[in-house]
Amino acid sequence: MIKKMYYSYWMLLPGLLIFGMFFIYPNLTGFHYAFTNMNESFKYTRFVGFDNFKSLFQEEDQAIAFKNTFIFAFITTFFKVALGLLLAMLANTKLKTTLFLRSMLFFPVILSTLAVSLVFSALLHPSRGLLNVLLETLHLDMLTRSWLTDPHIVIFAVCFVEIWKWTGLTMILFLAALQTIPQELKESAMVEGVNSWQMFRYITLPLIMPIVNTNVILSVIGGLKVFDIVYALTGGGPGNSSQVINTIVFKNFAAGRNGEATAANVMLFLFVLVIVLLVNKALNRKVEG
Template sequence: MKTNYTYGMLLPGLIIYLAIFVAPSFGSFYYAFTNWNGFQASTFIGWDNFKDLLDVDNISLVLKNTFIFTIMTTTLKIALGLGLALLVNQQLRFATFLRSVFFFPAILSTVAVALAFSAIYHPSAGLLNEFLRMLHLDRLTQSWITDPHLVMYSISFVEIWQFTGLHMAIFLAGLQSIPKDSYESVTIEGASGWEKLLYITIPQMLPNIKANLFLSLIGGLKVFAIVFALTQGGPGGASQVIGTIVYKNFGHGQYGAATAANLVLFLLIIVIVGILNLVISRKEVEV
């Protein structure tokens, strides 16, 4: 009786989840092969949406930008997040305060952050260039978000600044779960701090590394908000990513084409995450 009562309580939530998330997700597999515009009846057109996606102007640049953003932000957020976690895990006087400071940007609105960095990156009156001029480093001043060669790196830095603290928090949870006995035994044997990190800390934190890696990879491949809020894909389409292509198609009423682009993104995420999951899972078993 108790088991039936428990499952009965779960049923309403399950129905809502199936209706709002699962059914539309499976429906998108069909609409990706249609010319649906949201008003008229959809017509099956086969692979045309996917062929049109390949014909999008600078599609190679769109994919390049998406991967640059994903690789750069994932690498630095994990490296810096781990470094900050190791720092604030020490017996520091202001450790709790530092944790709050580092985590704070993650709770800010992405749009608010983008507006702030739009002012910071301004080529003539921006805080960053003004700071460089104050240090007599005028040669380093740049058009940070209007230079096609720099814009994706500038956007990536904003993402890194905002969410490194989130990854720090996940790493910190893993660090605090490692038994102190593990360190005491190797300390007696004369292990250095680097050896402790390499052979004790990192192997026992593989689940946390895995969570951070997947969180950052999926977020990077799906990036849209920070790009759109900062540059709207400009200048001249130099910062377009897959997410902005999806948005553009939806904005033009081309729902079938937008769904096709979203489906490509979904499959891309599944393949990349699936391969990495197999690799990391093998490492976890070895440990």
């Protein structure tokens, strides 16, 4: 007779200690620092209540950063998910070049963000950039823009680079989901006279909704937490026109405004938590429905 072995809960202690030391304690400390005014060495702190949070919305550059972060998250999430699904359906077709096509579509994901930013900085240069030169060659001068130096469009140019780099990841996840759909189900639907749109709406989309949920959540989180692509492309400029929350956090820490930087980080955490919970709840309703 085989005896069941029960291990002591004390064996969980090392893991809990590591989790508490590197996750719980730093987060609780961060929440505390958000309500203080710290000096550059983090040695002197003075409780200031909600003053750090108020300044985030009173200062113009920080208000712009919050607006840009939401614009960036919405635009990139929409296009990464929509284009990722379209590319996945294309990559799921039986072609002689299917493997090559999938590799090329996924290739930008593995590239360094810094390398991508340097390349696009050259491509989008207002006078010598390949994009504007191409438009001028095609006699489409009216479409040329100062893509990374015009305050009105710079955040959209950064969105484009983000979409180009990360759409391949959503495509791969969608492709994996599409390949789990039974071929017999598709064949039965075709025999019943179902057209392509009906096939997608009533069969394909409901079956891949869990992956839609995953891709939307990952894209929203990535969009709200963006830093590297913005900092490498524009540094938050020109002026403050492409600032996002994480560039403000970086800027405040660099200026020794540690309390405001921590408060911005806490606000970002709360935004991500609330938005992800709401999006997840809404998408789960569709999956269950």
